[in-house]
Amino acid sequence: AQSVTQxxxxxxxxxxxxxxxxxNYSSSVPPYLFWYVQYPNQGLQLLLKYTxxxxxxxxINGFEAEFKKSETSFHLxxxxxxxxxxxxxFCAVSHNTDKxxxxxxxxxxVFP
Amino acid sequence: GAVVSQxxxxxxxxxxxxxxxxCRSLDFQATTMFWYRQFPKKSLMxxxxxxxxxxxxxxxxxxxxxxxxxxxxxxxxxLTVTSAHPEDSSFYICSAEDTPNQPQxxxxxxxxSIL
Numbered sequence: 001a002q003s004v005t006q007x008x009x010x011x012x013x014x015x016x017x018x019x020x021x022x023x024n025y026s027s028s029v030p031p032y033l034f035w036y037v038q039y040p041n042q043g044l045q046l047l048l049k050y051t052x053x054x055x056x057x058x059x060i061n062g063f064e065a066e067f068k069k070s071e072t073s074f075h076l077x078x079x080x081x082x083x084x085x086x087x088x089x090f091c092a093v094s095h096n097t098d099k100x101x102x103x104x105x106x107x108x109x110v111f112p
Numbered sequence: 113g114a115v116v117s118q119x120x121x122x123x124x125x126x127x128x129x130x131x132x133x134x135c136r137s138l139d140f141q142a143t144t145m146f147w148y149r150q151f152p153k154k155s156l157m158x159x160x161x162x163x164x165x166x167x168x169x170x171x172x173x174x175x176x177x178x179x180x181x182x183x184x185x186x187x188x189x190x191l192t193v194t195s196a197h198p199e200d201s202s203f204y205i206c207s208a209e210d211t212p213n214q215p216q217x218x219x220x221x222x223x224x225s226i227l
Binding site: 104 | 155205219
């Protein structure tokens, strides 16, 4: 069975500050890992994904995430937050790309 | 990039009404589409996997007679909430695969409100 835990349902940062959204996963098979962003009343947009290969994954809008097998983590980071980054972020795990298991989400607030 | 269109974006109807939600892949063929339900301030819950030309595969706990899924073509899947009640009010999101083992593309969701 697979599961995802996102620590912190709310994260607040100042504009220009580092963004760190935490995601830990549980999987009995090599995982595929994803980060999605959701703006109000919209669907999900893929930020980045890890399947195999390089463990540091770069995505859109300056986000990146690092797969750490030893820590079963896939934390999302961005060096400098923008106001436009304010949204809900979901981490997801899959054993391929079909059945996605989502975390409970982290709402990111960015203050000027 | 690949676009998934979901319609309607919002629907309000009376209890007992059946509501159909459409999910279309606009610029690619999707043999597999997925339907999710999102409760307020909660994560997405996979309801069912829709396969073109065959019956949908429902997740445990999802009533197949309540949530009818039809995937009649490679670009269209529909979710019909039959005899909807207030507890069916939710945000429903579809997604589609354009290539096996590639990330899903999500629609913008449908906000369903049952009075």
